Amino acid sequence: MKRLYITGAAVFGMAMLIPMAPWLAVNDNSPLYTHFTYQFAHAHILHWLVNGWALLVLHNVLRIHRLAIAYILSVLMSFTVTVSSGSHAGTLGSSVITCFFFGLLAPYFWRKGERLTAVMMLALIIIGFFISGIAAMPHLIMFLSGIVWFFIERIYRSIFLFINDQ
Numbered sequence: 080m081k082r083l084y085i086t087g088a089a090v091f092g093m094a095m096l097i098p099m100a101p102w103l104a105v106n107d108n109s110p111l112y113t114h115f116t117y118q119f120a121h122a123h124i125l126h127w128l129v130n131g132w133a134l135l136v137l138h139n140v141l142r143i144h145r146l147a148i149a150y151i152l153s154v155l156m157s158f159t160v161t162v163s164s165g166s167h168a169g170t171l172g173s174s175v176i177t178c179f180f181f182g183l184l185a186p187y188f189w190r191k192g193e194r195l196t197a198v199m200m201l202a203l204i205i206i207g208f209f210i211s212g213i214a215a216m217p218h219l220i221m222f223l224s225g226i227v228w229f230f231i232e233r234i235y236r237s238i239f240l241f242i243n244d245q
Contacts, residue, residue, distance in 0.1 A: 086138040090131035097127055098118050106158050106169030113169070115155045118150065120171040135179040140180055144233065145228070146162075149179040152224050160216050170214040178204060178218045182225020 096119055099187065103120035105113040121127035153175045176225075181204070185197040204222050207215035 081139060083135070083138045086141060088135055090127075090134055091207060093119055093121060093131065094124075094127055097122075097124065100171055104169035107112045109169055114154050117157065117169070117171045118153055118173050118176055122171060123172075126172055131174045134173060137177060137180045137184075138182065145180070145183065146176070148228060149221070149225075152179065153221060156217055156220050156224075160220060170217060175214075175217050175221045178221040179225040179228070180223040182227075183225055183229050185222070186229045199243040 100120040100122050101231070103113060103116040104122075105117040121130060157170070181200045184198055188194070188200075189198040201222065204215065204218045207213040207218055
């Protein structure tokens with residue numbers, strides 16, 4: 080329950096940053112600091128509601144180490160993926176973080192026989208390529224990063240259990 084309260088507080092805090100979105104968004108011409116802040120800003124209330132709801136739904140899988148990895152990867156990805164600096168302010172929102180967690184959950188759902196759930200998560204990301212104003216490539220990269228992280232965690236857990244079993 081504590082994790083839900085912390086997630087709720089973080090989501091509420093992100094709502095307070097909505098007016099600051101133009102200064103926190105990252106694009107090709109934005110200052111360096113925006114690569115570290117875009118994940119916390121949202122363009123408008125509906126954008127915040129969707130991302131906030133996703134984080135609240137995912138609160139059971141949020142762990143400090145996973146959040147740190149997702150954040151670091153989202154920062155690194157913002158330096159490598161060209162972000163359009165056209166009509167909108169740039170890329171912003173915690174959806175890159177939630178896409179990492181969708182990717183983390185996809186192999187789990189696949190193995191548990193919930194293949195439709197895993198396919199639907201990927202389909203939502205792919206649909207983003209056909210809707211203007213959605214940073215589809217960063218979402219896809221973070222989704223794939225989450226899948227890779229799932230297997231890294233499994234390997235680590237196997238090694239850890241093997242060492243402790245000896």
